[in-house]
Amino acid sequence: MDLTLLYRGPLASCDYDCPYCPFAKRRDSGARLRADRAALERFTAWAADRTDDRLSILFTPWGEGLVRSWYRRALTELSHLPHVRRVAIQTNLSCRTDWLADADPGTVALWCTYHPGQTPYERFLTKCRDLTARGIRFSVGVVGLPEHLEAARRLRADLPDHVYLWVNAAEGHTYPDADAAAWTALDPLFPYSRHPHRSAGLPCRTGESVISVDGDGTVRRCHFVPTALGNLYDGSYRAALRPRPCPQAVCDCHIGYVHLETLPLYDVFAGGVLERVPAAGPRGGPVDLPFPARAGAGEV
Numbered sequence: 001m002d003l004t005l006l007y008r009g010p011l012a013s014c015d016y017d018c019p020y021c022p023f024a025k026r027r028d029s030g031a032r033l034r035a036d037r038a039a040l041e042r043f044t045a046w047a048a049d050r051t052d053d054r055l056s057i058l059f060t061p062w063g064e065g066l067v068r069s070w071y072r073r074a075l076t077e078l079s080h081l082p083h084v085r086r087v088a089i090q091t092n093l094s095c096r097t098d099w100l101a102d103a104d105p106g107t108v109a110l111w112c113t114y115h116p117g118q119t120p121y122e123r124f125l126t127k128c129r130d131l132t133a134r135g136i137r138f139s140v141g142v143v144g145l146p147e148h149l150e151a152a153r154r155l156r157a158d159l160p161d162h163v164y165l166w167v168n169a170a171e172g173h174t175y176p177d178a179d180a181a182a183w184t185a186l187d188p189l190f191p192y193s194r195h196p197h198r199s200a201g202l203p204c205r206t207g208e209s210v211i212s213v214d215g216d217g218t219v220r221r222c223h224f225v226p227t228a229l230g231n232l233y234d235g236s237y238r239a240a241l242r243p244r245p246c247p248q249a250v251c252d253c254h255i256g257y258v259h260l261e262t263l264p265l266y267d268v269f270a271g272g273v274l275e276r277v278p279a280a281g282p283r284g285g286p287v288d289l290p291f292p293a294r295a296g297a298g299e300v
Contacts, residue, residue, distance in 0.1 A: 002209060004056040004274070006223060006255065007043055009215035011036040013063040015094055016118040020143060020170060026063065037070045039215035044074045046217075046232060051083050058111075058274040059089040060223065060255060066095035079104040088275040094119060097130045109137040109275035116142070116151040125158055132160055139276040141166035144183050144190070145173065156186050164278050168254065169193040189278075192265070196252035203261040204246045210259050211237065224248060224256050 013028040014021070028036070047055055057078060065071035066089065076099065078087040088109040100108065110131065114124050131138050140159060142152045144167045156165045167187040169175065175183070175194050184190045206212075207221030207229065214220075219229045219237035225247060230236030251257040258265045258273060270279040 001052075002054045002056075004058070004205075004210040005047075006058050006060050006210070006212040007040075007214075008060050008062065008212065008223065009036045009039045009043070011061045011063045011065060011068070014092070015064055015067055016092055016115055018115050018118060018143075020145070028063070033068070036215065037068070040070050040074055042217075042233070043213065043215075044077060047078060047084065048081060053083060055084050056086045056274055057084065057088070058255070059087075061090070064092050064094060065089055066091045066093075072099045075108055076100075076103045079108040086274050092118070093124060093127050097127050097134070100131070100134055100136055103136075105135040105137070109272070109277070110139075111275050112138055112140045114140060114142050114151070114155060116148050121151065121154070125155070128159060128163070132163070137272065137275055137277055139164045139166055139272075141168060141187075141276070143168050143170050144175070144193070145170050146179070149182060152183075152186055164276065166190075166254075166276055167193065169195075169252075189268070192257070192263070193254065196250040197257045197260060197263070198249070199246040199251040199257070199260060200249050201245045203243065205259040205261060205266075206246075206256075207244045208241055211241070222256055222259070224251065224253065 010032055011028060012032075013026045047057060059065055059071065059075075061071075071089065072095070075087055075089060078084050080103075084107060086109060087107055088111055090111045090113070092115060093110070093112045112128070128138070128140060140155065140163060142148050142155070142165075152165065152167065159165060165186055167183045167190045169190070180190065180194055206225075210222070211229065212220045212223045213232050217232040219232050220227060221229060221244070229240040230238070246260070251260065254276065257263060258269065266273060268278055269276065272278065
């Protein structure tokens with residue numbers, strides 16, 4: 001079986017203080033950190049044993065995982081397993097990058113977010129250059145707030161051409177056409193983030209070949225649908241895997257709508273869905289991508 005897993009354990013602490021994030025500067029108790037570590041080690045052991053499956057794994061912690069040794073160790077260990085096609089994590093890149101010397105660069109990947117005002121620009125750029133020198137697959141992105149535009153332009157100019165710079169539409173923020181054009185000039189795929197996607201009743205890979213897993217092993221079709229499909233560790237989830245339409249009215253997060261079968265994003269990100277790396281194109285962008293009106297979403 002080919003299976004993509006989005007894992008999110010108890011970790012909810014972050015070392016940054018972004019005003020648009022509810023987990024900014026949040027501190028986890030020692031007990032919570034120990035629980036997160038145990039949960040992640042259990043998940044890693046499960047993945048190591050699934051040698052009859054082909055696994056792709058994305059860690060999507062609420063907080064910053066790579067400042068914790070157990071996340072670095074998990075990515076390193078999983079990257080060397082022959083049945084793991086890709087292992088990636090969402091990160092603010094505040095951690096050191098030398099640990100990647102022990103990981104397999106053909107399997108490990110990073111989805112990096114630059115938060116202006118939270119880290120010196122040159123420090124972040126130096127880490128991106130180190131990832132490039134190590135041959136690590138990665139994307140870099142920003143939240144599309146007006147005050148981030150100049151920093152995003154600077155970053156696009158300084159990053160290697162092959163590194164994709166993505167832009168996430170800010171939650172609750174609207175984009176007049178002129179503003180959207182400025183962001184699209186940086187990220188050709190921004191139209192897909194600009195508006196939520198109508199998803200109710202539409203076919204989606206989640207719940208069939210893509211699942212989300214929490215620290216207790218509860219399996220759901222994705223992070224945004226609370227209904228449980230079973231448990232990872234007793235295998236009860238497997239009988240529930242099947243094609244099913246989306247029950248939500250809209251989907252407005254990339255880690256959700258990228259799996260909608262009505263969108264062409266599996267072709268755009270072929271080989272790089274988890275780390276948000278397009279298959280090809282100048283400056284990290286897609287090749288000859290036709291955009292439907294409002295990215296196929298319509299008014300919501």
